[in-house]
Amino acid sequence: xxxxxxVKHVPDAQADRGFxxxxxxxDRAGVDGLLSELDEYAVEEALKLAEASGGEVTVVxxxxxxxxxxxxxxxxxxxxxGVHVNDExxxxxxxxxxxLILAEAIKKATDGNPELxxxxxxxxxxxxxxxxxxxxxxxxxxxxxxxxxxxxxxxKVTIRRDNDxxxxxxxxxxxxxxxxxxxxxxxxxxxxxxxxAAKKKPVESWTLADLGIDAGQVGLANAWxxxxxxxxxxxxxxxxxxxxxxxxxxxxxxxxxxxxxL
Amino acid sequence: xxxxxxxxxxVDFLLHEWLxxxxxxxxxxxxxxxxxxxxxxxxxxxxVATEKFAPHARSNDLHEPTFDGTTVSLIPEVGVALKAFAxxxxxxxxxxxxxxxxxxxxxxxxxxxxxxxxxxxxxSGYALLSMAAANLIRTHGxxxxxxxxxxxxxxxxxxxxxxxxxxxxxSNLSDLLTRAIPQEDGTHRLxxxxxxxxxxxxxxxxxxxxLVLARTPDAAPGTKGISIFIVPKxxxxxxxxxxxxxxxxxxxxxxxxxSRGTVNTAPVLGDGAHTPGGAPGAVxxxxxxxxxxxxxxxxMMNEARLGVGIAGTAVGYTGYxxxxxxxRERLQGRLLGAPxxxxxxxxxxxxxxxxxxxxxxxxxxxxxxxxxYCSRLLDDAVSLDGRAAEEALALVGxxxxxxxxxxxxxxxxxxxxxxxxxxxxxxxxxHDVEQHYRDNRLNAIHEGxxxxxxxxxxxxxxxxxxxxxxxxxxxxxTQTAERATAxxxxxxxxxxxxxxxxxxxxxxxxxxxxxxxxxxxxxEATAYxxxxxxxxxxxxxxEQWLAAHGKExxxxxxxxxxxxxxxSRELPKVGLWLDTVAAHDGLTTALDPTxx
Numbered sequence: 001x002x003x004x005x006x007v008k009h010v011p012d013a014q015a016d017r018g019f020x021x022x023x024x025x026x027d028r029a030g031v032d033g034l035l036s037e038l039d040e041y042a043v044e045e046a047l048k049l050a051e052a053s054g055g056e057v058t059v060v061x062x063x064x065x066x067x068x069x070x071x072x073x074x075x076x077x078x079x080x081x082g083v084h085v086n087d088e089x090x091x092x093x094x095x096x097x098x099x100l101i102l103a104e105a106i107k108k109a110t111d112g113n114p115e116l117x118x119x120x121x122x123x124x125x126x127x128x129x130x131x132x133x134x135x136x137x138x139x140x141x142x143x144x145x146x147x148x149x150x151x152x153x154x155x156k157v158t159i160r161r162d163n164d165x166x167x168x169x170x171x172x173x174x175x176x177x178x179x180x181x182x183x184x185x186x187x188x189x190x191x192x193x194x195x196x197a198a199k200k201k202p203v204e205s206w207t208l209a210d211l212g213i214d215a216g217q218v219g220l221a222n223a224w225x226x227x228x229x230x231x232x233x234x235x236x237x238x239x240x241x242x243x244x245x246x247x248x249x250x251x252x253x254x255x256x257x258x259x260x261x262l
Numbered sequence: 263x264x265x266x267x268x269x270x271x272x273v274d275f276l277l278h279e280w281l282x283x284x285x286x287x288x289x290x291x292x293x294x295x296x297x298x299x300x301x302x303x304x305x306x307x308x309x310v311a312t313e314k315f316a317p318h319a320r321s322n323d324l325h326e327p328t329f330d331g332t333t334v335s336l337i338p339e340v341g342v343a344l345k346a347f348a349x350x351x352x353x354x355x356x357x358x359x360x361x362x363x364x365x366x367x368x369x370x371x372x373x374x375x376x377x378x379x380x381x382x383x384x385x386s387g388y389a390l391l392s393m394a395a396a397n398l399i400r401t402h403g404x405x406x407x408x409x410x411x412x413x414x415x416x417x418x419x420x421x422x423x424x425x426x427x428x429x430x431x432x433s434n435l436s437d438l439l440t441r442a443i444p445q446e447d448g449t450h451r452l453x454x455x456x457x458x459x460x461x462x463x464x465x466x467x468x469x470x471x472x473l474v475l476a477r478t479p480d481a482a483p484g485t486k487g488i489s490i491f492i493v494p495k496x497x498x499x500x501x502x503x504x505x506x507x508x509x510x511x512x513x514x515x516x517x518x519x520x521s522r523g524t525v526n527t528a529p530v531l532g533d534g535a536h537t538p539g540g541a542p543g544a545v546x547x548x549x550x551x552x553x554x555x556x557x558x559x560x561x562m563m564n565e566a567r568l569g570v571g572i573a574g575t576a577v578g579y580t581g582y583x584x585x586x587x588x589x590r591e592r593l594q595g596r597l598l599g600a601p602x603x604x605x606x607x608x609x610x611x612x613x614x615x616x617x618x619x620x621x622x623x624x625x626x627x628x629x630x631x632x633x634x635y636c637s638r639l640l641d642d643a644v645s646l647d648g649r650a651a652e653e654a655l656a657l658v659g660x661x662x663x664x665x666x667x668x669x670x671x672x673x674x675x676x677x678x679x680x681x682x683x684x685x686x687x688x689x690x691x692x693h694d695v696e697q698h699y700r701d702n703r704l705n706a707i708h709e710g711x712x713x714x715x716x717x718x719x720x721x722x723x724x725x726x727x728x729x730x731x732x733x734x735x736x737x738x739x740t741q742t743a744e745r746a747t748a749x750x751x752x753x754x755x756x757x758x759x760x761x762x763x764x765x766x767x768x769x770x771x772x773x774x775x776x777x778x779x780x781x782x783x784x785x786e787a788t789a790y791x792x793x794x795x796x797x798x799x800x801x802x803x804x805e806q807w808l809a810a811h812g813k814e815x816x817x818x819x820x821x822x823x824x825x826x827x828x829x830s831r832e833l834p835k836v837g838l839w840l841d842t843v844a845a846h847d848g849l850t851t852a853l854d855p856t857x858x
Contacts, residue, residue, distance in 0.1 A: 014264070076302060189310055192351030192364050195302045196294075 001055040001152070003046040003116045004106050005079065006135070007039040009063050009070035010125040017125075023220055024227040025092045026125055028064060035070040038120035040187035041180050043074045045150055046118050048185065053152070055115075056080040060105050062090060062098060068203070075198035076190030082203040083109050089208055092220025095126075099134035101218060104211040106139065109204070114139060116157065117177040121146055132179035142172035148183040266583040267316055268380045268576065270308060271817060272627060273373050276634050280809040283638075286367050291645035294359070300370045303355065307374035310350055314343040315381035322384050322523030323697050327464070329515045334464045334525050340385050341466050347378070347389050348418030353396070357416070358644075361400050372572055372637040376630065379576035383701050384523025388421055390569055391461050394562060395422025395471050399492065402550045402558045410498045411471050421467040424566075425456045425474040425493070425529060426559065432458070433714055435475065435556065436484040440531060442476040442491055442546055450491060451543030452476050453532030455513070458708075462527025463495070463512050469504060470495040474531070474546060475555050488555035491546030493531065497538055509544045511535040520700030564658060566709050567666035568636055574705035575629040578673025581698040582622040585680035585688070589615055592684075609683065618683050622676040623820065624828040628799040629669040631806055636665045653734055660723045660731035661798065663715035668795040670705035670712065677702050716787035719794060724771060725779045732771060739764050739801045746804050749811050752822075756804050756829050763797055763836050770844045782846040793839030800833045 011017045011031040018027045035043075046057045059074040060083040061067050071082035085105050093101070106114050117139065122129035136143030147159035157176050161168045162183065172178075190198075208215055216222060242251045256262045277283045283300065286292045318339035328335050347353065356371035357363020378386040396415035399407050414420040431438040440454025452474060456462075463470065472493040481487030497505040509532050516526040534542030550558050589609035597607055609615045639661070642654035677699035681688035688695045706712040724732050743761045746753035770790075774783045807825040810818040 072298075072302075189346065189350050190302065190306055191349060192303060192306070192355040192366075195299055195306070196364070198302075199296070199298065 001049065001053045001115050002110065003050055003055060003057050003118060004110060004114050005039070005042045005046045005057060005059045005074065006102055006106075006117065006119045006131075007043065007059050007061050007070045007074055008036045008120075008123045008125075009033045009061060009067035010036040010123055013037075013124055019227075019230050023092060024230055025220065028066070033066055033069065035073040036120060036124045038122060038124055038182060039070070039074075040077075040120075041182055041184050042118045042120045043077055043079060044185045044187040045180050046116075047078045047188070049116070049150075049152060050080075058083065058109055060102060060109060061085070062093075062101050062105070064091075071203055072198060073190065075201045075203070076194045077188055078190075078194055079201075081201055083206065084203060085206050085208075085211065087208045087215075089215035089219050092223060093218045094223035094225050095128055095130045095134060096224060097218035097222065099131050099138055101208070101211065101213060102131070102135050103138035104213055105206065106135075108206070108211060113175070114141070115175050116152075117141065117175075119177070119179045121179050121181050129179075132177060136177040139177065141175055141177045143177045143179075144170050144172045145179040147178050147180045150178060150180065150184065265308065265312065266587050267312060267580050268308075268377050269579070269583065270304070272630065273304065273376070275809070275817070275821075276631055276806075277369060277373060280631070280806060281369065281634060281638050283367070283369060286369075286641055286645060289645040292365070292367055292641070295366060300366070303366065303370060304373060304377075306350055307352070307377040310343075310346050310352075311377040311381035314339075314346040315378055315385055318343065318385070319382035319523075320694065320697065322382065323520075323701075324691075326517070326522035327515060327525035329463075329512060329525075329527075334512070334515065334527070336464055336466065336523070336525065340388070340523065343382070343385050344388055344466060345418065352378075353389065353393055353418060354416045356393075357397070357400070362413075362416070367637075368640040369634050369637040372568070372633055375569070375572050376576040376579070376633070379573040380580040382523070383573050383577050384521045386573070387521065387524035388461050388464075388466060391424065392416075392418070392420070392422045394424065394566055394569070395473055397565070398473060398490075398558065398562050399471075399549065401561065402490075402554075403492070406500075407492060407547060407549065410500075410502055411492055411494070414469065414502075415471055419467060420469045420471050420494075421461055421464075422471045423459050423461045423473065424559075425459050425462070425472045427456065427458045429455055429457045429528075433711060435488065438475055438477070438488065440474065440476040442478050442489060442548075443543070444478065450476075450478070450546045450548060451532060451541075452491060452493060452510075452546045453543060456529045456531070458516065459527050459529055460524050460708075462515075462525065462529045464525055468496075469498065472510065472529070473549070473559075474544075475559065476546070478552050481553065485556045486553055489552050490549045490555035490558050492549060493544050493546045497545055506538045507536045508538050509534065509536045509542055519703060520697065521704045563710075564640070564662045567662050567715075568633065568640075570705050570709045571629070571636075571665040571667075571669045572633050574669030574673045574702055575626060575633050577698050577702040577705075578622070578669060578676040579626040579630060581677045581680035581695050581702075582619070582626045584694055584698075585622065585683040586610070586619055588684050588687070588693075589619060592687075594685075615683055618679040620823060620827045621831070622679050622683075624803070624824040624832065625672040625676045627806070627821075627824060628803055628828060629673050631802040632661070632665050632668060632799060635802060635805075636661050656727075656731040657734050657738075660719075660727075660735060663710075663719040663723065663791060664795045664798050666709065667706070667712055667715040667791055668799060670702070671792070671795075672799075674699065674702045674706070712791075713788055716789075716791035717784060720774075720787040720790045721779065721784055724790075725775055729771060729775065732768075735798075736764055736768060739797075742801055742804055742808070745808055749808060752826070753804070753807065753811070756807065756825065759829055759833060760797075760800055760804055763800070763833060766837065766840050767794065767797055770840045773844055774846065777846065781851050782848045783843075785848070785851045786843045786846050789839040789842040793836045793843065796832055796836045796839070800828055800836075803828045 015031045020027050050057045057079040059079045061070050062085045119132045144159045146161050148162050149160035151158045156171050158171045355364040355366045359365035392415045396412045399412040428438050442450040442452050474491045474493045513528040513530045531544040592609045593606040639654040639658035643651050680695040743757035746757040803825045810821040
């Protein structure tokens, strides 16, 4: 089975992340980026399925030049080929526009017939988690989301979704789109051999025009939502020091109760 | 990402801004690699070291290996980490391509290994031993030995040991007693006792490949009568399948001060605990020729000793980063003249704490530069032609005792300073730095003690060599000084100091050479080693200063500050060491030990 995985290049959460002052978008140039950790689970799951079934894994990303690193990392892990959609007009795109570009890229990469699309459950920068559902709708595929287990068989995909109070087993007919959680597997590291092999793997670089998308459908100016203001989190306030005069325990309990911890 | 294991920024600076690693990729030997490959490999090393090695470094120390009389038990995280190391391909990434490896430059492999040692030097030890054993068999073994032993070592199915020392023979290998008796089938049977053997038994792998030094019957006395044998824990059939248990067991394990996670053992060969083929005696396979044991072992010694240097450097480096992070956060006291009721300042604001941090920085970053420089010389030796390759090899031979010893001594001092910066907290087991000190203390002892390195440098690498390699070093130092003089500013002052001290080294070397290198001279070999070591590291600080010259930002300012520290506070010590050598006054040779 041929599988498409959507991946995103995000600012390193360990670094000092920020926003562009001019338009309140995420600063992607001034911070080291990497393949979103939540997407590594999607890549790993696709690799496992492809290894078992003999298919190919294609990774698709959208983003500026450095987003190619996310594709490269997935290729080093073992994916077979990559697609990088890179166009200045994409800057500032919201989730509907992102899903539009991804959908067209997936159609082009699969001649309009994707068999299985796997995504992470959210990106680690935007953390909206809505793109998988929007993408499924645009591709006309059934969506099964937040999978912490995934099996294929009889033309169906079956997932387990762990909720707070229960566990659901959900089936969908193939082709389908699945988003996976960070509980589904342990992503592999790239290997030295994988790093060497990745240099020879094909990566397509497409623009909006290659996908037949009008620049007026995407980008910051056409976003349905907009970040209007950004304020830094205020510094943490000075802690309250309670002197224990024999009633320290009571005071501590009162402190916690007042904040509804007890 | 700011790591407290190692500085990726510094590694990047040394490899690319200083050593111009990209130039290697233009040579046929390394043409298949690129900046992209090495960056990805370094990133991989950082990730595996951070996620699989570092988390159990403490546990490895607190729950040291146990031995129940039959089996050695380790915490399970060790096996998981080593599997990740093998799966990532690090066991063979640095092996030349024509021997089935990845052909990565040694300078890149050394930087990767620094990540692993800094994260967890004890667990790294197992992988390093396997790499060394595989390398020796690949280089000196037969085709069958390569297939049956080197290949499984290279893919992580087997692990290796180096079984040299005995209860009565450590630094003095010529006194070893283990016997190897030839058998009709071409194998040997070994009988004897070994001591201080790291990784001598455990359940981490399917098999353990011991490389054992032993004497054959009628062998010449001394080192010429020593041969080297492969002694597997389980016999290996021609098809690679595992057979009977070999007659090598443990008398016990040693309980160490540090590096506790690397099990250290006392193996017994041929006591009849097992009887392979129905008879006692450990089955061994001769590697190379009879009597070639020591030359074979020592052909791997440059790499092994550089490996120890990398370990010492890395453990010092991580201690520096951890004490620096602590000093930036911990509020303690006020600066002189500040109002007593005012807010406390971070430790890092105090001049004496800064002194200790700057000293650490100068030792650990200087040592890392030294390790990568020596590694680059090994790369040059295999990728350049003719005289350039010969020069690189001669220079790395000269620098190896320094590269082994400087980190063991001065990165250990960095660990002492890391404890000191953190005060009482640093002395507790709540923090890592006390363990780093204990772990690092090993590095002046194994793979040739500090004293042996002094004798190697002065006796063999300088006097026996008649100063040829030293001349190459002096030429390179002089070139650096000329560039620093041309750069101007503080570079001129550094260059003058460096040249003056280099002239002093030449002068003292000539003087002891003329004196004939007798017992009084060699008695001061350690002082010669330490003086040369500081001089070499000062030179490499000036090299780093030049690489940072004209560049702005905290990182480069840090390089300039550490250069200033090393030249003003450390380089002057060289004169004292060299004075001792020049005097070779016989204080220790003439001393009556009863007065001690």
